[in-house]
Amino acid sequence: MSFDPNNLTYNSAGLIPCIAQDATNGDVLMMAWMNAEAVAKTLETGKVTYWSRSRQSFWIKGESSGNVQELVDLRVDCDQDCLLALVNQTGPACHTNRRSCFYTAVRGGEETEILAPLK
C-alpha cells in the first residue's frame, strides 16, 4: 500500500512523535515531533526533519550544528500514531552534547547520569 503521511494519526496540534534510533547499535537517541509535512520532507530528503514546537518551524536535525540524522528506515506503529526513524547519527543527538538524550537513569530512587558529554 502506498504511504501517505496524511493517513497517520496526529494529536490535536497536528503532531506525531518520532523516536530516533541509532541504526548501527540500536541506541535510542531522542524523541521529537513531526507534522505531516515534516514526515514528507524526511522521506523526500533523507534528512530527519522535525517540527519544533518552541520555534514553530521545521527543524532539519543538525542543520545548524552539523549533527545530522541521515534516515536509514522509517517505521510506523500499529496505531499509526508513532514513528520510529532508524538513523545514521553524526555526533551527539542531544543538545547537551551527549550521544543520546536519555542519559539519566533512575536507579535505587536516584537520578544517575549514565552518559557523559562528548569531548
Place this chain on the structure above:
Amino acid sequence: MSFDPNNLTYNSAGLIPCIAQDATNGDVLMMAWMNAEAVAKTLETGKVTYWSRSRQSFWIKGESSGNVQELVDLRVDCDQDCLLALVNQTGPACHTNRRSCFYTAVRGGEETEILAPLK
C-alpha cells in the same frame, strides 16, 4: 538527586510518553503513555504500567495477556518530557501478536510489513 515522578513534564492531559525497548536486543517495542502515578507504580512494582487513554485506567502491561514487561532500567530524557523503559518482554508487545508495534516500514513510498505475527 532523588527522583520524583512529579518533577517530570507532562502534557495537558497529565501524560508523558514512554518508549519500551527490549533490554536484550535493543528493539524498540512500543510507545505508550504514563501519568505520574503510573511512573511510580512502574518503579515500585518492576512491572511496566501505562495509563490507557482509551480506557482511562492503569494498564499493567500483560496483566490480562501474560505478555508482561519486566522493568530493567528506566531512563529520562534531557527535557524530562519523555521516558525510555528497558524491559524484558514476555511474548509479543503488540496487540497484533507481533514482537514490536513498529512492524511497518516505509520503503520506496510503500508500506512494507517487516515483522510477522508470532505463531
